[in-house]
Amino acid sequence: MHKRMDVESLQNIGRRRGRCMDVFLVMSIIFLFVAVAAVAAGGVMVVTELRSKIEVRHPSFGNGTPEKQRDPSAPAYKMQDFAFLDANSSKLKTSTMQWAAVAYGEGTSVGSHFDFNPHQHSLKPKKEGHYFMYLDLVLTCTHQCKAGVLTVSLGDKLTCSVQLPEGAEAPVSRKCWTVERMDGQTPLVAQMTVPQEGLENWKLELKGSRLGMFLVD
Known part of the structure; x- marks a missing residue:
């Protein structure tokens, strides 16, 4: 039991x-x-x-158009942590991309916490920290364009690939971004890579094609 x-x-x-x-x-x-x-x-x-x-x-990120003049009421220190550059060559070829600083307010689009080398086309943040970085790429077909892929790499931090369709009639745009840590010593260079043939009739639009970054923390 x-x-x-x-x-x-x-x-x-x-x-x-x-x-x-x-x-x-x-x-x-x-x-x-x-x-x-x-x-x-x-x-x-x-x-x-x-x-x-x-x-x-940073209005230039939202619509590709920089402010003509900074709001006088905005804290001046903010621009120290910002930098953006406009493309300076429309030719597509495997090479280092060419950039130029633009007028911004009373100074340029490169804040004092960055070093821009116009000869090497490199941009270096002076401060260690996390940075938001982005690439805006706008391309147009000039005549009977073939399909292909354009790739732009910002060091080992960001790679942006653009699918270009055959015979496109409208501009093709691509925006890529990331947040990465920078050591405050390493400059960034944008490297363009194109196929050996096929993109001859494509061009990079200088208006709207941009490299930018700013300090997050």
Whole structure:
């Protein structure tokens, strides 16, 4: 009799433990799902907030058109952490891309916390930290263009590839961005890579093609 009761008790305990494990497993799955959803939602919110800050603090990122003059009421120190350069050559070839600083407010588009070498076409942040960096590329077909892929690499930090369709009638634009840590000593150079043939009738539009970056933290 006692053995039967012991067996039944063990079976009951086993069933209860099994139900507890089932509940625990279900709750774990629900928690994991909620956590993943929260992380995803948080990531979207972070990116959205970051983009809004970029467009407010750096209008040239939002629409490709720099401000003609900085708002006198804006803190002057902000421009120290910003730099953007316009493309200086429309020719597509495998080479170092050419850039030029532009007039911005009372100075240029290169903040004092950056070094721009116009001869080497390199841009170096002077401060160590995380930087938001982006490439804007706008290309147009001049006559009976073939399809191909144009690639621009900003050091080992950012690679931007543009799919160029055959016989495109409208400009093709591509915006690429990333956030990377810089050591405050390494200059960045944009390297353009094109196929050996096929992009002869494509050109890079100087208006709207841009390299930019600013200090995040």
